[in-house]
Amino acid sequence: MIHFNNVSKTYPGGFLALKNVSFELAAGEMAFLTGHSGAGKSTLLKLMSLMEKPTSGKIQINGSEISNIKYKDIPYARRKIGMIFQNHNLLMDRTIFDNVALPLVIEGYSHKETRKRVEAALDKVHLSDKLRCFPNMLSGGEQQRVGIARALVNKPLILLADEPTGNLDPKLSLDIIRLFEEFNDFGVTVLIATHDLGLIARMKYRTLTLKQGSMITDGIVEGLQVRHENNE
Numbered sequence: 122m123i124h125f126n127n128v129s130k131t132y133p134g135g136f137l138a139l140k141n142v143s144f145e146l147a148a149g150e151m152a153f154l155t156g157h158s159g160a161g162k163s164t165l166l167k168l169m170s171l172m173e174k175p176t177s178g179k180i181q182i183n184g185s186e187i188s189n190i191k192y193k194d195i196p197y198a199r200r201k202i203g204m205i206f207q208n209h210n211l212l213m214d215r216t217i218f219d220n221v222a223l224p225l226v227i228e229g230y231s232h233k234e235t236r237k238r239v240e241a242a243l244d245k246v247h248l249s250d251k252l253r254c255f256p257n258m259l260s261g262g263e264q265q266r267v268g269i270a271r272a273l274v275n276k277p278l279i280l281l282a283d284e285p286t287g288n289l290d291p292k293l294s295l296d297i298i299r300l301f302e303e304f305n306d307f308g309v310t311v312l313i314a315t316h317d318l319g320l321i322a323r324m325k326y327r328t329l330t331l332k333q334g335s336m337i338t339d340g341i342v343e344g345l346q347v348r349h350e351n352n353e
C-alpha cells in the first residue's frame with residue numbers, strides 16, 4: 122500500500138530531514154512510527170500525504186508513483202489519505218457538523234450525501250449528540266475524535282496520525298488507539314506517529330523508528346526491546 126524506496130528529504134536551507142529511508146506498509150496493516158523530536162516523523166507523514174515532495178527516492182501509494190506527481194493531480198491522490206493532527210486543526214467558529222463536512226464540501230458532495238456521511242462518521246466516534254456544538258464546547262479527547270471523524274468521512278484507504286494522543290491522558294490515548302483498531306479491522310491501513318513508548322509497548326504493533334532522519338529499527342516492541350523483523 123505504501124512503499125518508500127531510498128527516500129531523502131532536504132528542506133530549503135539545506136537541512137537533511139530524511140536520509141535514504143526505505144520501508145513498505147502492506148494494505149490493511151497498522152503500525153507505529155516513533156523517534157525523538159526532530160527525528161523526521163512529521164516529515165515522513167507529510168511526504169505520504171503530499172504536503173511535501175521528496176528530494177530523491179521513490180514513493181508509491183496504492184500502486185501509484187507520487188514522488189513526481191503533477192500539482193493538478195495532488196487533490197485526487199490525497200482523497201485516498203486521511204490525516205489527523207495533534208492539535209486537530211479544527212475551525213473554532215464552525216460547528217462540529219461543519220468541521221467534519223469540510224472534506225465533502227470541498228469535493229462537491231450533495232447536501233443529502235454530506236449529511237448522511239457526517240452523521241455516520243460522528244456516530245463511529247460516539248459524538249452524534251455534539252453535531253451542533255462548537256469545538257470549544259468539547260473536551261480535548263472529544264475534539265481529537267472530531268478530527269478523526271473528519272479524516273475518515275470520505276472513506277480513505279490510509280489513515281495517517283501525527284501525535285494523535287499527544288495531549289491526552291493514558292485512558293483517553295488508549296480509547297483513540299482502539300478507535301484506529303476498529304477502522305483497521307475494516308481494512309484501513311493505519312500509521313501512527315507517537316513519542317509514547319509506553320503506548321507502543323502495550324499495543325505490540327510493528328514499530329518504525331527514526332533517528333536523525335534514518336530508519337534505525339523496524340519490528341515489534343517487546344517491553345523496551347525491539348524485535349527486529351526487516352533489519353539485517
Ligand SMILES: Nc1ncnc2c1ncn2[C@@H]1O[C@H](COP(=O)(O)OP(=O)(O)OP(=O)(O)O)[C@@H](O)[C@H]1O
Pocket residue numbers: 132133134136137138156157158159160161162163164165
Ligand atoms: N519546513 C521546514 N523547513 C526547514 N526545516 C524543517 C521544516 N520542517 C521540519 N524541518 C526540520 O526537519 C527536522 C525533522 O522535523 P520533523 O518535524 O519531521 O520531526 P519530528 O520527528 O516530527 O519531530 P517532533 O516529534 O518534534 O514533531 C527538524 O530538525 C526540523 O527542524
